[in-house]
Amino acid sequence: MANKELSRAASQITLLASLITSSVDVINAEYGAAGLPAPSLDASSPVESDIVDFESSRKISRANKIIEAACAQLCASVSRPEYTVLVKTLGFEESACLRVASTAGIAGLLLGKPEGVHITELSASSGINADKLGRVLRLLATRHVFQEVSPNVFANNKLSLTLATSEATNDIIKLSTRETFTSATYLSDFLQGTDSTSEIKSPFHIAYGAPMMDYHNTPEGKKTVAGFMKGVAGWGEVARKSELIRAFPWAKHFSGERTTTVCDIGGGDGHIMLMLLRAYASYPFRVIVQDRPAFLDLGRQLWGRDYPEGIQEKRVDFVPLDFFTEAPVEGCEIYYKAKIRHCLHNWPDDECIIILKNIAKVMKAENILLVHETVLRHAASSLTVAGDDVAPAPLLPNFGAACYRDYAGDINMLNLLDAKDRTLEEFISLGSKSGFAFERIWDAEDTSLVEFKLA
DSSP states (O other): OHHHHHHHHHHHHHHHHHHHHHHHHHHHHHHHHTTOOOOOSOOSSOOOOOOOSHHHHHHHHHHHHHHHHHHHHHHHHHSOHHHHHHHHHTHHHHHHHHHHHHHHTHHHHTTTOTTOEEHHHHHHHHTSOHHHHHHHHHHHHHTTSSEEEETTEEEOOHHHHHHHHOHHHHHHHHHHTTHHHHHHTTHHHHHHHOOTTOSOOOHHHHHHSSOHHHHTTSHHHHHHHHHHHHHHHHHHHHTTTTHHHHHSOHHHHHOSSSOEEEEEETOTTOHHHHHHHHHTTTSSEEEEEEEOHHHHHHHHHHHHHHOHHHHHTTOEEEEEOOTTTOOOOSSOSEEEEOSTTOOGGGSOHHHHHHHHHHHHTTOOTTOEEEEEEOEEOOSSOOOOOTTOOOOOTTSOTTOGGGGHHHHHHHHHHHHHHSOOOEEHHHHHHHHHHTTEEEEEEEEETTEEEEEEEEO
């Protein structure tokens, strides 16, 4: 029996190593075919290396997920368990150091200097004590953010360059290392010390003395709400919102003889529909953006600035909507539900059902509803449906560490609002209770499109 267990363990780590090797081969092949150098951490200036071809991009994305998942699972398999748990416990230190580097603009100070900059010069430019800043950057370099090219001399690499070139990345860091970071420290207190009758609504409530929505209306909260919203938008930017355009067969739905109408319910300023209309400008379709009047005013400004022809050609309408009390515009072929690609995860099930039932009121049998959200998979084998992707064995079926962002985002919702992201089974259940039948799921990188029709 012992020999069988030893053989199975050896087989698992061999399989994990094999998955890593074969996935690396896929990446090398795809980059080579595109005439691009293989990915490397060694970069002192921004390098645009995105693969434009959709199928190639998908192959690379899946290979990346397998590598990330397999490396983490291999390390967890061979390392001392106490050591691994200790490293995970100390993960907050890396987050704190990232905030230091981001707010101090260290990566920007290193732009165009592949030879690196001594810590004393970085200290003088940033106003942070040289010894303390050096220790922060050394921890980050040890985690492959920045590189220490010689003792106390630091330079950018592929990861740290994003701090200098991506505003969205910095916005996410500032959001995640302030409100969500602080709230998370009270998660255990909240879960162990509250019940459904408690006046405490979330870990955020414990940390800041009020529920998040109320806090952001206080004088103190108003000072940070703009940064908070930038962080939320930044998350969507980094999650590759453009994948929406490629994930769903829009052309198939837009190729009919008559004009197709897409209704974006809770669409904010309509930036998703703007992106869609631009991508399929030659097809006969139009969009309706529905939300509260204040958001629609922002939308008119956005479209007037970035895509005025959409307004001039009357291919977009802005129609006020309270999706809790009103039904959307009737007569559309596609109803799209996503506010900054996430809306239902802000609300408990009962309120989600109200929103979905209002949509069902105006739909016909041939219409479709697309819910654009993060869809969580179980770490054990579960429901398998059309369009869903399951990781190869012996990886966790949900791709394990490669999808950590999704599960961290779910806990963020718990920390901030006592809300949640959902599994596919939970979305199907919400749809069923609201008069919808599940059709299939479309993978859009960090998010998914869950397709429904009327039951």
